[in-house]
Amino acid sequence: xxxxxPQQIIYSQELxxxxxxxxxxxxxxVTVVRRILFCNTTTSAVTFTVHYVTNxxxxxxxxxxxxxxxxxxxxxxxxxxxxxxxxxxxxxxSMKASANNSVTVVASGTEVVV
Numbered sequence: 001x002x003x004x005x006p007q008q009i010i011y012s013q014e015l016x017x018x019x020x021x022x023x024x025x026x027x028x029x030v031t032v033v034r035r036i037l038f039c040n041t042t043t044s045a046v047t048f049t050v051h052y053v054t055n056x057x058x059x060x061x062x063x064x065x066x067x068x069x070x071x072x073x074x075x076x077x078x079x080x081x082x083x084x085x086x087x088x089x090x091x092x093x094s095m096k097a098s099a100n101n102s103v104t105v106v107a108s109g110t111e112v113v114v
Contacts, residue, residue: 006112014104015048015097019059023107024092033085033093033109038069039076040103046071047098048105050082055090063094071103089114 009031013022025031038048047068051059066079087093097103 006110009111010108012104012106014101015095017096017100019094019096021092021094025087025089027089029089029111029113031087031109031111033082035078036082036105036107037076037078038071038103038105040071040073042102043073045073046102048103049096051094052085053092053094059094
């Protein structure tokens, strides 16, 4: 049975140029992603890539949700394809940018203990 007290989560980090795990769903939990924002904090265009990987999986072409989406200088986007995704225990989100410390990602969602 699901918990009646779902926990709202919000986190913010800068992306690196390597695929890195930015969020892993805790055990016995389901997470619903509400929104993920990408903000280019530089004066040059950059790109970002996002993977949703299921439990036991690995980052690869089959887990890619967004591939090198262009983000203009000093711009912020909230890609609609990242909203409402349901992740199960041990699933994770991996992301990267084309330049270190150029893209800040802010994500929000709800964790529900099952």
